[in-house]
Amino acid sequence: MHPLFEYTHLDHAPISCDTIYPPSSRSILDRSTRASIPYETLDEPATEPAVYSQLVLKCDLLPWEVIVRPNASGAAPAKSTRFPFTRRRPVTNVDVLFALYDTLTECVTEDEWARLGHRSRAQRKISRAYEQRCIKLGGGWETGVRRIDWLDGRTRLVGIEMAPAKDGVASDVATLVFKTPV
Template identity: 85%
Template sequence: MHPLFEYIRPMDHAPISCDVLYPPSSRSILDRSTRVPIPYETLDEPATEPAVYSQLVLKCDLFPWEIIVRPNAAGTAPAKSARHPFTRRRPVTNLDVLFALYDALSERITEDEWSRLGQRSRMQRQISHAYEQRCVKLGGGWETGVRRIDWLDGRTRLVGIEMIPNSKDSVASDTATLIFKTPA
């Protein structure tokens, strides 16, 4: 992973400070130590080394689905023009990761996802509580329903991403694990 997301074990965090409850912006993507916005040039760098050009699959123990990150998720690639009909192939960037993560976690959960938790199960109650706390914190949003971010149970601060080594039965994409904590 890019050093921005690299999970550092003894300190239990990466250099980035990003609360995925909020859309990626200069207000929400900060340097952990200086609390200043991460420069766009850094966000536009490849998210992995070596760079991934097809897709990056993000997983997390806190929710049951994968997040697929493809290049240009944030709409940053230059448009093709008649003068330059071919654009260079873009890798998955740091900003692509943050936009894909925000977009995926902003989705409403499906009835099927909800029912798989079990009627009135402990998980349903926990996610419902997280939904209520999110709506109170944001001062609204009740009408939009339970979102995938509520699966995180308030742990919305991205503290790092760890690459999962490719196995022999792995698909032609790279996979990484997301690590979250509760915002301070």
């Protein structure tokens, strides 16, 4: 992973991004300085070596995967400053953030809700997170429960943890790490 997202239990990533808000200079911050992450950094490949097709991210709190494709933000310039001679763009850091936001803001289907069990502990917990999110945003009640509510208020992305390599082969499993916003 790019150093912006690289997270281990001993070494935390520099990013702090509250995924309740769309990716912007106000929501994508340096964890220690609280300054905006420069666009040049966000435009860099999210992985080394660069991935040109898709990147799959998981989270233990979510039953869904986050599929990240190049130009997920829809805002990439026609010619990237870092990749001016290539037609294909790699998956970038900003692509990761937009794909994550888009995935988390999807409405939960009736089927997904029903699978939790009628009035189950999980439904009650997610309902509380939904209420807290709507109060924090000052609205959004009419759109219903969203995938972000599965995070139970832990909406601040603080990094992406790669599974350890096995037999010298890098893993393709990456886990999103969330914390409660301060």
